[in-house]
Amino acid sequence: MKSKLFKLTIAAFVVMTIKVSAQATLGAAIVTETFENWTGSVPNNWEISPASTIASANVTKVTNSSTVTPVQSGNFSCKLVNTASSYTPGIMAGVTVAVTAAPVAYQISYYARGKGTISAEVTDGSAATTSANYSAANGQTVSGKGWHHFVQTVVAPTTTNNAQFCLKVKSTGTYTASGGVSITGIDVDSFVVQPYTPIPASLHDIQYTAASNGNSPFFGQFVSLTGGIVTDVILTSSTPSGYYVQTTGSHAWAAALVFDQTNVANVTIGDSVTFKCAVDEYFNMTELVQVTNFTKVSSGHSIASTQVNTQTIQDEQYEGILVNIQNATVQTYNANYGEGTIADVASGGVPCTFDFKAGFYSPNGTATTGSTGNPGYTPTAPYPSTIAYCVTGNVNYEFSAYSLVPRDSADIVKNCTSLSGIAKYNNSLNATMYPNPVTNQFNIQLPVAASKVSVSFTDVLGKEVLTNNNLSGSNISINDISLPAGVYVVKIVADGKTQVVKVIKQ
Numbered sequence: 001m002k003s004k005l006f007k008l009t010i011a012a013f014v015v016m017t018i019k020v021s022a023q024a025t026l027g028a029a030i031v032t033e034t035f036e037n038w039t040g041s042v043p044n045n046w047e048i049s050p051a052s053t054i055a056s057a058n059v060t061k062v063t064n065s066s067t068v069t070p071v072q073s074g075n076f077s078c079k080l081v082n083t084a085s086s087y088t089p090g091i092m093a094g095v096t097v098a099v100t101a102a103p104v105a106y107q108i109s110y111y112a113r114g115k116g117t118i119s120a121e122v123t124d125g126s127a128a129t130t131s132a133n134y135s136a137a138n139g140q141t142v143s144g145k146g147w148h149h150f151v152q153t154v155v156a157p158t159t160t161n162n163a164q165f166c167l168k169v170k171s172t173g174t175y176t177a178s179g180g181v182s183i184t185g186i187d188v189d190s191f192v193v194q195p196y197t198p199i200p201a202s203l204h205d206i207q208y209t210a211a212s213n214g215n216s217p218f219f220g221q222f223v224s225l226t227g228g229i230v231t232d233v234i235l236t237s238s239t240p241s242g243y244y245v246q247t248t249g250s251h252a253w254a255a256a257l258v259f260d261q262t263n264v265a266n267v268t269i270g271d272s273v274t275f276k277c278a279v280d281e282y283f284n285m286t287e288l289v290q291v292t293n294f295t296k297v298s299s300g301h302s303i304a305s306t307q308v309n310t311q312t313i314q315d316e317q318y319e320g321i322l323v324n325i326q327n328a329t330v331q332t333y334n335a336n337y338g339e340g341t342i343a344d345v346a347s348g349g350v351p352c353t354f355d356f357k358a359g360f361y362s363p364n365g366t367a368t369t370g371s372t373g374n375p376g377y378t379p380t381a382p383y384p385s386t387i388a389y390c391v392t393g394n395v396n397y398e399f400s401a402y403s404l405v406p407r408d409s410a411d412i413v414k415n416c417t418s419l420s421g422i423a424k425y426n427n428s429l430n431a432t433m434y435p436n437p438v439t440n441q442f443n444i445q446l447p448v449a450a451s452k453v454s455v456s457f458t459d460v461l462g463k464e465v466l467t468n469n470n471l472s473g474s475n476i477s478i479n480d481i482s483l484p485a486g487v488y489v490v491k492i493v494a495d496g497k498t499q500v501v502k503v504i505k506q
Contacts, residue, residue, distance in 0.1 A: 024196040024221060026107060030097050031165055031193035035061075035078040043078055058082065062187050069181060072111040072147040072189035079114075080169045081185035087119065087139075087168045096125050099156040099163040105198050105222045106154050108165065110191040111147045114183040116172030118142055120152045125162035139170070141283070145181045147189070151220030153278050165193050198222040198276070203245065206279055207286060207319065208253040214316045216286045218279040226288070227274030228255070229301045230267050231322040232394050232407045240264040244320055244394045245273065245288075251306035251458060251489040251500060255320030257396070260291040269407075272297040285397040286319060304500040305392045306489060311347035312502070313395060314402050324392040325352075325404060327417040330385040335378065342389065342404075353403035354391065356412070377409045390416040431492060437504040442478045442490065449474040450494035457481075458489045481505065 037044040038061050060079040064070045071077040099106065099122065108120040119139040140150045156163055167188060174184040201223040206216050228245035234257075235241075242264055246255035258277070267273060274295045277288040305324040308315075313323060325344055331351050333340035341351040356377045380387050390413040393406035406412055418432075432445040444455065453471035455478055458464050465483060483505050491500050 024199045026194040026196045029192050029194050030099075030106075031191065033191040034074050035076050035189060035191075036074045038076065060185075069113075069145055071187075072113075074189075077187050077189035079185050079187050080118075080167070081172050082116070082169045083172055085171050087170050096162040096164055098161045099159065100195070101157065101159045102155045103197055103224060104156070104195055106156065106165070107151060107194050107196060107220050108154065108191070109149065109151045109194075109220070110167070111149055111189045112140070112142045112186050113144055113147050113175075114172070114186040115143050115175035116169050116186045118150070118167060118169045118186050118188070120154060121166040121168060122154045122156050123164050123166065124156070124158050124160050125164045142186050143175060145175060145177045145183060152280075153220045153222055155222065167191065196221065198224040200225040202226065203228050203247045203254045203256055204250065206256060206288075207317075209316070214284060214286075214319070215281050216279050219281050219286075220279070222276065222278045222290070224276055225274060226277065227272070227295075227297075229303050230269055230271045230273060231255070231303050232269060232405075233264060233267060243267050244322070246303050246320065246322060248272075248301060248303060249491075251304075251321065251491075251502075252317040255322070255394075256286055256288050257320050257394075258288045258291065260288075260294070263291060263294040266296065268299070270301045271299050272301055283398065284400075302498065304491065304498040307501045309346035309350075310342055310344050310352035311350040312487075313352050313404060318395045319397055319402065321395050322392065323395055323404065324390065326390045327388050328391060329388060330379045330383050333379055333381070333383050338378075339403075340379070340383070342391070353399075353401055354393075355396075355403055355405045377406070377412050380414070387415060388417055389414055390418065431494070431499050433490070433492075433501050433503075436501075437506045438481060439506055440479065440481050442481060442503065444476040444478075444492055446474045446476070446494055453492065453494045456491045457483065458491065459486065 033043070033045075035043050041059055041061065058081045060081075062071055062077040062079050063075065106122060112118055117139040140152070142148070142150075169186050172185045174182060176182045198221065201218055203226060206218050206223065206226065209215060209217055211217075228247045230243050231246050232244045233240050234243060241261055242257060242259045244255060244257055258275075259282075260275075263273075263275075274293075274297060275288075275291045276293045278290040280287045280289045303322055305322045306318070308318060308323045308325060310325060310328060312318070313325070325342070327346070328342040328344035331341040331343050338356045340354060340356075342354050343349045343351040356379065379385060379389070391404055391406055392411040393404045395402050396405045397403075434443050442455075444453075446453075449472070451472050453473070453476055454467070454469040455471065455476070456464050456468075457466035465488070466478075466481065468478060485505055488503055488505055489500060490503050491498065
């Protein structure tokens with residue numbers, strides 16, 4: 001069975017301009033489809049040449065009486081069915097619209113429910129199946145009886161008066177729930193396309209959000225320039241698939257996972273890179289996708305890891321950040337997947353998920369056979385363990401929880417209560433810092449005297465709020481700390497070596 005690729009046209013115009021948070025300005029809608037008008041089994045203005053006709057059984061008018069829950073808007077919505085596991089573009093078309101190629105982009109929003117995967121596309125309208133198209137990078141997973149709002153973004157392959165916007169689905173099934181709800185395929189409603197011109201955005205701009213679901217304010221849009229320092233290259237059993245980037249000097253709201261199979265072979269940890277990209281939410285993990293204009297600016301940079309504990313790692317602000325957890329013990333471990341839970345003293349024993357396998361494939365480790373291969377590091381049994389580990393890694397979000405993913409076995413230090421031995425990545429000072437929580441004075445004890453020491457405090461929004469750059473010696477005190485109560489990241493740089501710790505100000 002072929003996938004259902006729907007190309008839509010103008011049903012009405014929205015005569016206004018919308019400013020969405022820190023995003024680019026969205027223009028007036030060029031496509032608005034509410035699926036209220038049908039001819040037979042096909043919505044009006046669909047299946048216009050050069051498209052072929054699709055089986056009527058795979059496109060269905062949904063009414064309020066045909067389902068336990070009502071349609072999203074008006075009296076009708078549209079059901080799409082394609083049980084095949086792949087898309088087949090170009091099998092339906094609608095009346096054409098005018099579009100402009102990059103730098104203009106197009107935000108596509110719609111509501112969907114049911115079960116399957118759905119994605120969006122724009123073509124130049126030259127053929128029923130055309131290579132001149134641009135799809136959103138990740139299909140969106142639909143699984144539920146309620147209507148959910150989806151947002152994706154595309155750029156037109158060329159400036160043309162004959163463009164056609166599309167929806168396509170795959171892997172559809174039947175969603176069932178209590179109360180007699182049964183939805184086969186994916187129901188779609190309220191499809192809207194709006195143009196905008198992408199703007200530059202820092203990683204902080206992209207990541208910082210007050211939304212309860214944690215989605216980026218740029219979700220579903222391109223940004224014309226962003227970038228940072230590479231903190232990890234993501235390996236699989238066969239080839240790298242992407243990398244993490246982080247803004248230098250930042251320890252919250254300033255990192256992201258980049259899905260980029262094209263340029264990943266040319267990056268290493270410590271590279272400074274810039275690029276254009278789209279912002280996606282892949283199972284609620286912010287990802288930068290559809291990377292273009294990739295540039296390696298320079299190499300050899302270092303990013304100090306941020307100290308968290310197994311409870312605070314669940315904060316949205318640390319998504320993608322290179323962090324470290326100290327004095328943690330393994331609570332559970334599954335050798336088949338290299339995953340388990342750890343808990344540290346600082347969290348009061350609250351566990352978090354760790355992954356001692358991801359990224360450990362050759363050449364970084366011993367695993368070579370995919371998801372059931374040998375993990376790059378095996379913690380010492382039995383579990384719960386009494387052995388203290390210090391672990392560095394990037395924060396990843398999957399299966400509704402944040403997890404710590406070390407880069408290789410050098411990021412895992414056994415029998416330790418504070419991080420040491422990972423200068424390979426963060427050039428750590430191995431300083432002792434106290435007290436924590438802090439009242440008015442913070443003390444730093446260096447292993448050797450330093451001629452030049454700087455200390456800075458950064459708040460949870462990434463703003464540097466206290467700095468002292470004229471220090472020296474081995475025993476240093478920061479006095480009269482008149483900061484509001486809260487959590488701060490303290491960065492110490494001594495003769496070129498760096499260490500970072502999170503402190504609580506009382």
